[in-house]
Amino acid sequence: MADDASEKLEKLISRLGIPSDPLLSDRKGELILPENIICFQHDSAAKLNQPADGRALHHRxxxxxxxxxGATVCVEDKAVRLKEGRGMLVFPFQFHHYTDPQGEDLKWLFVTFEAKDATELEHLRYRSFKLDESLLTLGEDLVETYLGKDNNDLLVMRLGLMLGVIRRLSGRSLSKLPESTVEGIVPSVNLAALNSKDQPTVEEIAASLGISVSHLRASFRASCGISLGRHLRRLRVEEACRLLRVTKKSVAEIADECNFNSIDSFSRCFRSVLGVTPLAYRKSSEK
Known part of the structure; x- marks a missing residue:
């Protein structure tokens, strides 16, 4: 076996040639380095939407x-049919839930993570991709490393490699973009809320979309199953979670950055959403 591998490597080496400048490369690194990786699985359709209190939303x-x-993954205003043997990526701050399972029994791997820059993955938004042999092998290595619990650096590199392979997918490997059911309401609201230095009012968001406040509220609830006000509060709490995890900023600084009037109002809102105080959340994330 070793002789075969050596022979194969020798054949590949013969194709390399000699560079004009062995100290200068035109290849730039584009590896996405994920952080705070969690792997888990669902083996029944009934577990997909747990907890059932509204649609899932988080900064991961x-x-x-x-x-x-297989089942349908409803992401914001779009429905993606995720068939057996395919995968997909849900982006941060995207509402998502699951409908129309093919059957009760399933085996889905979930890998949640954070990444400071994942712009190279944008073409995968709302699309599924084929799980070929290379991705399945990378998935196997990833889960094996995760179960080992003793090599976080290797875990990061293996998921980074997997994301690098996924990033290069195109053509037949990707599904077509699904049509919107309520065009643009959810992503437009998220964009207005997350990109504003000051917390925009519902009136300002409605004006930016060219619709009435009542139409905005009704359309949002129809699309997401929760009120717009609750969603905007949840967005601020999720952004606060990210800042508590990845920065050393004080609770007061984070409260101000996330447009809360005071530390007290921030703490009350944070606890009502997550059931813990901001400081308790920070301590638990450091373990």
Whole structure:
């Protein structure tokens, strides 16, 4: 076996040639380095929407690999049919839930993570991709490393490599973009809320979309199943979670940056959403 590998490597080396400048390369690194990686699985359709209190929303990426069984993943205003043998990526601050399972039994791998810069993955938004042999092998290595619990650096590199392979997918490997059911309401609201230095009012968001406040509220609830006000509060709390995890800023600074009037109002809102105080959340994330 070793002789075969050596022979194969020798054949590849013969194709390299000699560079004009062995100290200068035109290849730039584009590896996405994920952080705070969590792997878990669902083996029944009934577990997909737990907890059932509204649609899921958080500041993390969610990589889903449908190894066995399929269902529809509703992401914001779009529905993506995730069939067996396909995967997809849900982006931070995207509402998502699951409908129309092919059956009760399934085997889905979930990998949630954070990444400071993942612009190279934007073409995967709302799209599924084929799980070929290379991705399945990388998934196997990833889970094996995660179960080992003793090499976080290797875990980061293996997921980074997997994301690098996924980033290069195109053509037949990707599904077509699904049509919107309520065009642009959710992503437009998220864009207005997250990109504003000051917390925009519902009236300002409605004006930016060219619709009435009542139409905005009704359309948002129809699309997401929760009120617009609750969603905007949740967005601020999720952004606060990210800042508590990845920065050393004080609770007061984070409260101000996330447009809360005071530390007290920030703490009350944070606890009502997550059930813990901001400081308790920071301590738990440091473990």
């Amino acid at each position: 990426f969610v990589l889903i690999l449908a190894l066995s069984g």
